[in-house]
Amino acid sequence: MSTHPLLQIDNLSTHYVSARGTRVVRAVDDVSLRIDAGETLGIVGESGSGKSTLALTILRLLPPAARVASGRMLFEGEDLLAKSDAEMRRVRGKRIAMILQDPMASLNPLFSIGDQVAEPIRVHEGVGRAAAWSRARELLKAVRIPSPQTRLLQHPHEMSGGMRQRIVGAIGISCEPRLLIADEPTTSLDLTIQAQYLNLLRELQRAHGLALIFITHNLGIVAKMCDQLAVMYAGRVVESGPVRQIFNAPAHPYTQALLNSIPRMSDNRNRLAAIDGQPPDLVALPPGCAFAPRCPSAFDRCRESPPSQLTFGDQRTVRCWLADAGSDAADSQVRKGAA
Amino acid sequence: MSLQTEAVGLPSRFDIIRIEGFPLLPVLILGGIAFVAIFANVLAPYDPEIGSLAARFRPPAWQVGGSGEHLLGTDHLGRDVLSRLIFGARVSMVVGFTAVIVAGVIGTGLGIVSGFLGGWVDQVIMRITDTWLALPALTFAIFLTAIVGPSEMNIVIILGAVYWTRYARVIRGEVLSLKEREFVKLAIVAGCSKRTIMARHILPNVLNSAIVLGTLMLGVVIVTEAALSFLGVGVPPPKPAWGLMLADGKKGMMVGYWWLTVLPGVCIMLMVLSANLIGDWLRVKLDPQLRQL
Numbered sequence: 138m139s140t141h142p143l144l145q146i147d148n149l150s151t152h153y154v155s156a157r158g159t160r161v162v163r164a165v166d167d168v169s170l171r172i173d174a175g176e177t178l179g180i181v182g183e184s185g186s187g188k189s190t191l192a193l194t195i196l197r198l199l200p201p202a203a204r205v206a207s208g209r210m211l212f213e214g215e216d217l218l219a220k221s222d223a224e225m226r227r228v229r230g231k232r233i234a235m236i237l238q239d240p241m242a243s244l245n246p247l248f249s250i251g252d253q254v255a256e257p258i259r260v261h262e263g264v265g266r267a268a269a270w271s272r273a274r275e276l277l278k279a280v281r282i283p284s285p286q287t288r289l290l291q292h293p294h295e296m297s298g299g300m301r302q303r304i305v306g307a308i309g310i311s312c313e314p315r316l317l318i319a320d321e322p323t324t325s326l327d328l329t330i331q332a333q334y335l336n337l338l339r340e341l342q343r344a345h346g347l348a349l350i351f352i353t354h355n356l357g358i359v360a361k362m363c364d365q366l367a368v369m370y371a372g373r374v375v376e377s378g379p380v381r382q383i384f385n386a387p388a389h390p391y392t393q394a395l396l397n398s399i400p401r402m403s404d405n406r407n408r409l410a411a412i413d414g415q416p417p418d419l420v421a422l423p424p425g426c427a428f429a430p431r432c433p434s435a436f437d438r439c440r441e442s443p444p445s446q447l448t449f450g451d452q453r454t455v456r457c458w459l460a461d462a463g464s465d466a467a468d469s470q471v472r473k474g475a476a
Numbered sequence: 477m478s479l480q481t482e483a484v485g486l487p488s489r490f491d492i493i494r495i496e497g498f499p500l501l502p503v504l505i506l507g508g509i510a511f512v513a514i515f516a517n518v519l520a521p522y523d524p525e526i527g528s529l530a531a532r533f534r535p536p537a538w539q540v541g542g543s544g545e546h547l548l549g550t551d552h553l554g555r556d557v558l559s560r561l562i563f564g565a566r567v568s569m570v571v572g573f574t575a576v577i578v579a580g581v582i583g584t585g586l587g588i589v590s591g592f593l594g595g596w597v598d599q600v601i602m603r604i605t606d607t608w609l610a611l612p613a614l615t616f617a618i619f620l621t622a623i624v625g626p627s628e629m630n631i632v633i634i635l636g637a638v639y640w641t642r643y644a645r646v647i648r649g650e651v652l653s654l655k656e657r658e659f660v661k662l663a664i665v666a667g668c669s670k671r672t673i674m675a676r677h678i679l680p681n682v683l684n685s686a687i688v689l690g691t692l693m694l695g696v697v698i699v700t701e702a703a704l705s706f707l708g709v710g711v712p713p714p715k716p717a718w719g720l721m722l723a724d725g726k727k728g729m730m731v732g733y734w735w736l737t738v739l740p741g742v743c744i745m746l747m748v749l750s751a752n753l754i755g756d757w758l759r760v761k762l763d764p765q766l767r768q769l
Contacts, residue, residue, distance in 0.1 A: 196665060198664060198665065201595070226669060228667070229664075229665055229666065229667035230666035230668075231667055234666070235665040237662055240658075241658075242657060242658035242659065243661075244662075245659040246659075246681075247680045248680075256666065256676075257668075260668055305662070308666065
């Protein structure tokens, strides 16, 4: 068991197919990732890069138009794609939990907090209402809700935003999952509450030894929260590896551009650095590397054929011809990006 | 709990009565009819189904020839009109409410299933609903009674079977927007089964609409019941239904026995009007968008 990663994704592709089957959107394309128990994996990428589709694929909650075209997802050694719907329901919420993009709206306005925190416990563990409620009270204490006994009886509209957010966090960990997927959980919060919430998530993670997949487009959060990082572009993981290594020496031009576009206080340039061009149309991807049209160092080969995934160093991967074109060129490119 | 909320000046649950536009009169009328229906046995001076032929066509007490014995006169069989009106209220109330509930349960159930499951289930249910809606309600109801025969129980089932479509339509629309809400998604992510989600998260959130629709349907159902009874395919005689009284009395209209038609007619009108006014008020009250206008 200990030799397995908690979740191992191999060559996973998820496609959206139009009603007549004529248009195929490769939302997730040939993605391989792994995450170990207790680890935090950050997934960054711009809108439409396939982050959320990847999360939904892991939970097998894809909309009807989507198909898992190929690949394998091993969770604790079991293939998630081979499970029946009923088996998947026992995984969701119990072993893999998820916090949604807008936790503020994630609570049912008609039910008390206690009912909602207790719901997954009752669904998955079949315990009685009283037992589930006392567990719910412990959970509220764990996410630092003051006077949990009173709060259990209240309804969502009686809570502040930060509180509701923490309650959604409590629902997420209610059945002590092994893996928690957080899909941009802080976008709807203001900054001070964001920081509090992230600290809380980290504490919960340490206390329960749970693995965390953190989907975001905020590199600052990644630097603070994550051990591993996967950068997605047009459905593919263009670079992955330990966060420190990637931040210190990004290998893919897209990662370099992303890191360069973070505004810094010490910066006295007048304009913010942006990445030129538009993200590609996923229906009509260029034949070569998807980033080639926007890439400052693209050469002919980039436009002709897509680069395959290259592993180098200690657990780092990159999809770029520059890295493949001989170690000299790659090294100089890496150094240039880091400088 | 209530003491605390009052102390900080938050609205208490009794504020509903103080809200502007509360339809006090309709509520009193409908409440009065309900009261009369419940205590019909105590309130009615005579047996509504047995009359004495010696006392036929007595006018109301205040007219020439009327007496205090029969306050609202008697009909062609010498039955006391007041007693029949009182027991008729019971028929209207029972038929009206149960039919609305039957229609509501069928329609809300199908609407939730249709909206939440989507796909071919939705297509099948909605096409059936369309077909159903295309049939004229009253004609369809007459057709159905012709098949199963008139009785109070059958009328309830038939009215339910005719009017569920409106619920199905409205509720399905609500569910379509509701199922995209985050809390429903969270329930899916938390591993709840579809049945649990429909019962625990969808149903309570559409109940408001179902109740408003119910009060608005109450008037429609009562009028239909009266119409069916009037046409002779509703509540069978000698049961005192208002529609039936109207039908029995219509021949006497020409010769001056006005109380046999006007009185049950007024009762039907007051009840339907009250139900509709309350329904309208509830609709505005429970719809935040309309309330802000």
